[in-house]
Amino acid sequence: MSTTAFLTDSTLCIGCKACEVACKEWNGLSEDGFDWSGYSYDNTGAVGASTWRHVKFVEQAPEPGFGGNAAELNSWNFSSDVCKHCAEAGCLEACPTGAIVRTEFGGVFIQPDVCNGCAYCIVACPFGVVQKNRKDGRAFKCTFCYDRQKVGLQPACAQACPTESIKFGQLDELRQRAEDRVRELHGRGMKDVRLYNPLDTSVKGIHAFFVVRGDPRSYNLPPRPEVPTIYAKKGWQASAIAAGMLLGGSILAFLSDGNRKHRRLPR
Amino acid sequence: MSIPEFMSGTRVPDAESERRLVEIRREAERRGELRVVGVRPAGAPFPQASPETGYYGIPLLKEPQWTHEIPLYFFVGGAAGAAAVMGAIAHYTGADRRLVRDARWIAAAGAIISPALLISDLGRPERFLAMLRVFKPQSPMSVGVWTLMGFSGGAAAAAFAEFMQNRYGPTLPLRIIENAGAAASLAFGLPFSNYTGVLIGVSAIPVWNQNVGDLPIHFAASGTSAAVGLLELMGHRDSHALQALGLGAAIFELWEGLRIEGRSHSHLDPLKHGRSGWLTRAGGALSGPLPFALRAISAFSGRKRCSRLRKWAAMSAIAGSLITRIAWIHAGHASARNWREPLEIPEPRSS
Numbered sequence: 001m002s003t004t005a006f007l008t009d010s011t012l013c014i015g016c017k018a019c020e021v022a023c024k025e026w027n028g029l030s031e032d033g034f035d036w037s038g039y040s041y042d043n044t045g046a047v048g049a050s051t052w053r054h055v056k057f058v059e060q061a062p063e064p065g066f067g068g069n070a071a072e073l074n075s076w077n078f079s080s081d082v083c084k085h086c087a088e089a090g091c092l093e094a095c096p097t098g099a100i101v102r103t104e105f106g107g108v109f110i111q112p113d114v115c116n117g118c119a120y121c122i123v124a125c126p127f128g129v130v131q132k133n134r135k136d137g138r139a140f141k142c143t144f145c146y147d148r149q150k151v152g153l154q155p156a157c158a159q160a161c162p163t164e165s166i167k168f169g170q171l172d173e174l175r176q177r178a179e180d181r182v183r184e185l186h187g188r189g190m191k192d193v194r195l196y197n198p199l200d201t202s203v204k205g206i207h208a209f210f211v212v213r214g215d216p217r218s219y220n221l222p223p224r225p226e227v228p229t230i231y232a233k234k235g236w237q238a239s240a241i242a243a244g245m246l247l248g249g250s251i252l253a254f255l256s257d258g259n260r261k262h263r264r265l266p267r
Numbered sequence: 268m269s270i271p272e273f274m275s276g277t278r279v280p281d282a283e284s285e286r287r288l289v290e291i292r293r294e295a296e297r298r299g300e301l302r303v304v305g306v307r308p309a310g311a312p313f314p315q316a317s318p319e320t321g322y323y324g325i326p327l328l329k330e331p332q333w334t335h336e337i338p339l340y341f342f343v344g345g346a347a348g349a350a351a352v353m354g355a356i357a358h359y360t361g362a363d364r365r366l367v368r369d370a371r372w373i374a375a376a377g378a379i380i381s382p383a384l385l386i387s388d389l390g391r392p393e394r395f396l397a398m399l400r401v402f403k404p405q406s407p408m409s410v411g412v413w414t415l416m417g418f419s420g421g422a423a424a425a426a427f428a429e430f431m432q433n434r435y436g437p438t439l440p441l442r443i444i445e446n447a448g449a450a451a452s453l454a455f456g457l458p459f460s461n462y463t464g465v466l467i468g469v470s471a472i473p474v475w476n477q478n479v480g481d482l483p484i485h486f487a488a489s490g491t492s493a494a495v496g497l498l499e500l501m502g503h504r505d506s507h508a509l510q511a512l513g514l515g516a517a518i519f520e521l522w523e524g525l526r527i528e529g530r531s532h533s534h535l536d537p538l539k540h541g542r543s544g545w546l547t548r549a550g551g552a553l554s555g556p557l558p559f560a561l562r563a564i565s566a567f568s569g570r571k572r573c574s575r576l577r578k579w580a581a582m583s584a585i586a587g588s589l590i591t592r593i594a595w596i597h598a599g600h601a602s603a604r605n606w607r608e609p610l611e612i613p614e615p616r617s618s
Contacts, residue, residue, distance in 0.1 A: 037323075038314065039314050039316075039322075039323040039325070040314075040316075040323075042323075045323075045325045046325060046326075046327075048329075056316075056322060057316075058316040058322070059313070059314075059315060059316060060315050060316060060317050090471060093403075093405050093406060094406050094407075094408060094469075094470075095403075095406065095408075096398045096401075096403060096406050096408035096409035096411075096412055097394075097397040097398050097400065097401065098397075098400060098401040098403070099397065114394075114397050114400075115390075115391070115394075115397075116389050116390065116391045116392075116394035116395060116397045116398065117389050117390015117391045117394075118388075118389055118390075118398070118408060119331070119332045119333055119388075119390065120406070120408040120466075122329050122331065122332050123329075123331050123467070123470040123471060123472050123475075123599070123603075124469075124470055124471060125328075125329065125471055126328075126471040126609070127327070128326070128327045128328040128329045128471075128603075129329075130329065131329055131332070132332040132390055133390075134332075136390070137389070137390025137391045138390050138391060139390070214318075215317075215318040217318050217321055217322075217610045217611075217612060218316040218317050218318055218320075218321065218322060219316070219322060220321060220322035220325060220327045220606075220610070222327060222609045222610055222611075223610065223611050224611070225609075226471075228469045228470050228471050228476060229405055229469065231468055231469045231470075231476045231479040232405065232407065232465070232469045234468075234479050234480045235407070235464070235465035235468040235469050235479040235480070235482070235483060236465055237480070238461075238464070238465070238468075238479065238480050238481065238482065238483040238484055239458060239461050239462060239464065239465050239483040241483075241484060242460075242461040242464070242483045242484040242486070242487035242488075243457035243458060243460075243461065243487070245484065245487065246349060246352055246457060246460060246461075246487050246491060247352065247356070247457060249491075249511075249512055249515055250352055250353050250356040250357075250508075250512065251356055251360070252511075253507075253508040253509075253511040253512045253515075254353075254356050254357050254360040254362050254508045255360050256507075256508075256511070257360075257362060257506065257507045257508040257511075
């Protein structure tokens with residue numbers, strides 16, 4: 001099976017949240033409460049255990065000439081966020097039960113029947129995607145609609161998107177399309193458009209990449225996401241040093257203890 | 268309750284207020300809308316997403332979702348692992364039999380409490396065994412669980428054989444179990460006393476992963492001082508070996524505290540500021556300088572006073588060890604809440 005991917009193009013997103021609704025309906029996710037965050041039209045703030053697609057509303061001060069905006073208008077961008085399905089996935093590496101696997105489509109999938117809710121994947125994700133459902137006890141995130149892909153359908157969010165802001169397809173092909181799209185928009189004067197796909201970090205690229213306008217950091221996309229396994233070598237080296245110190249220290253302390261011979265307890 | 272002047276309808280007009288009203292009218296005439304300071308609605312300015320404010324300052328990373336059992340597990344596991352190592356070395360070097368026995372009991376108690384704490388933290392405790400269906404060397408959690416299994420088995424076997432022999436006299440099978448158990452609890456106790464430092468270090472939480480090279484050694488020292496403390500509270504306050512180990516651990520903890528305080532890095536902030544900062548300092552003071560001073564004084568004191576001072580040092584070290592683990596988990600929460608760190612947006616300079 002070949003690797004599939006999402007291309008989310010914020011320049012086409014109209015902020016309708018159809019992807020959120022479609023995702024919730026297909027996957028049977030619970031509602032998030034009818035709260036208003038006060039941050040533009042965002043109501044959950046981030047992806048989470050019951051929000052696998054999340055539309056970000058990036059509202060900025062009027063900036064004359066920003067991507068062709070009229071001077072008086074606030075720049076207002078929308079971008080549908082989702083699990084990045086990293087090429088080197090922190091959650092997958094961290095999972096001690098083997099519940100998190102890479103599917104035949106290259107996606108990162110949590111098998112709900114194996115997960116025991118140890119919550120280690122949550123601190124292992126450099127994008128803050130995975131979250132534990134407090135009531136259920138297990139960790140949840142976007143499945144890349146593994147069930148739909150298995151029968152040859154595209155994920156629910158991509159299917160429901162009315163503007164094709166969410167595109168689904170083969171990884172290589174979509175990457176090409178993303179680059180073409182950026183070039184096209186640059187040609188049209190939107191010089192601030194860029195592709196977010198951190199290929200040069202230890203995450204080694206993501207299977208859900210984004211075309212965004214402006215600085216990706218205003219979309220909560222980290223400039224240098226790292227897979228936590230890069231810290232393992234240093235950590236285990238320190239662990240070996242610590243073990244050596246405890247062992248050596250104990251041997252030294254007990255051997256040099258002068259009164260050790262006198263205190264034998266008769267058996 | 269007094270109503271503020273500007274809401275009460277009793278404000279006295281003056282030149283300034285009238286000038287302002289004229290200004291507003293002119294602005295409205297000229298532009299058809301008002302964009303001047305003074306007509307912002309409550310709560311203004313509107314929150315903005317930008318390279319300076321991130322995505323409205325909403326944290327990118329998720330906070331750890333572990334329960335309070337986890338820092339307790341770090342504490343118990345660290346003390347039990349170190350106690351097992353000390354018990355085994357004391358045994359092999361022919362130290363006080365009672366010390367060997369008590370160290371084994373601490374290890375065995377930890378061997379029972381640790382998995383209980385770990386399992387009760389799980390979202391689905393009944394599925395604990397799912398962790399034993401695979402071994403993943405790249406996952407510190409997986410390595411840790413298997414280490415815990417080896418340690419628990421070894422420590423429990425050694426204590427069981429010890430108990431049976433004290434009761435029914437030594438027999439060959441019991442001696443084999445005792446020695447095998449002691450060897451296993453030594454082999455697994457070494458990593459078990461410090462792996463939790465690797466566990467949190469290998470994560471996306473900045474304050475943890477930026478200290479990954481120190482955490483295991485820090486945690487080993489913390490576990491050692493707790494194990495020494497427990498043995499001293501059980502009466503082994505005349506052991507020079509324990510005094511030396513306690514001193515060594517206290518010196519290391521003192522150094523660790525100075526290391527944290529001495530450097531200024533934004534990722535170290537949770538260890539210095541706010542609630543997690545105070546916890547870190549309290550844990551550090553109780554683990555480092557206080558037991559160090561008490562032990563140093565006790566070395567030059569008479570037998571009775573020495574014993575009393577070491578008892579205080581022991582209690583301080585145990586409390587310090589527990590608070591230190593809690594502090595590191597708290598710091599992880601604070602670090603995950605800091606949206607600036609993963610987005611690499613520096614704190615605006617206050618001047």
